[in-house]
Amino acid sequence: MKNYAPTIPVCQLDENNYFVGMTTADLDPLESNGHYLIPRLCIQAEQPESKKGFIAQWTGDNWQYIEDHRGETVYSKETGEVVAINEPGILPAIVTTMPCPDIYHQWSEKANNWVEKADAAQLRLQNKRNTAGTLSRMQMLSQLEISLGKNKQALVEAAENAMSGIELIKIRNYILETQSFALENELWWNFLTNILQIQQDNVFEMWAEARTI
Template structure:
């Protein structure tokens, strides 16, 4: 019998998890906090020595794409869990988006489905647009735009009226200036009679000398 051997001594573990035979063993390491599989290595165990912390002797089956591999909570086996890390999810309550950073099932209050409008609400299965809220918001926006347009027109009218009124008050106005003053005042009256709440149906009055006034008569 030869005094030499080319075989690698393989460690054997007892039921207590300690080596009952010294030698080499392949161990599989996991993250100490999440239990996710990290790597494998060869370790030499002396007689009566256990495995390194957070390591296991049984080889795991690799998971398919889209799933993560981790040790079960009781440490007795391996398991697959959904892995959405890096993907964007949306809160079903606020529509706010966030990037998934942990593996596992998604919380009940998020979805991978992207809302299409700021008025979408989650019905438990999909996003549904709240058309009433959308129409109300569009109406408010139209009213704000109409109010801004009205303010702009009134500013132009007031700017035109003031010097004409000064000329009339000082008895320095020409007939043309008197006529212009009346026209601009009528225009201002018509502007102040407009119902801004009906923004979609506003019929803007034509300003006197619209081209020189710098006003788009169509609104």
């Protein structure tokens, strides 16, 4: 009587026939002809070759190798955000393995890379203004008097000489009444850069100096 091994190695698959690993099948104790109890989702086949970046899939006759990017960090070409890859296969055309440098870049298919947006300089300036914080009334007016020699009244006169209508009323009230100044305020930014003609870089320098007052 032929002796059979108590177990044999078999390949374990998932629901999509992707190779999971090796396991064993037990000899059927009720048969005497070498029949083995093959576990569900397992096949008798040679263990597939291990290939970096690929996963083996059983076709029914042999192994085919599918790109496998699960676990890799990829980024949306539209938003630059990290995208999770949950299934084997080639990478979707809407993602890239290159991280977006910052919010001032966008993906270019032509360059196959991230390129600066056309309005990057404007966006950087706006972000710098938005994150500059606020200054108290005393800090702002004192700094303008130190830097430009203009007190509160001189600031109002400068506005009256260059502006009119509702814009003049708004900026005059801002100068006379506001308790905190912010560069993200479009009216105040335009007053500093257009009416008082302070260079943008100098505005930020003055802003930083005013914090020490």
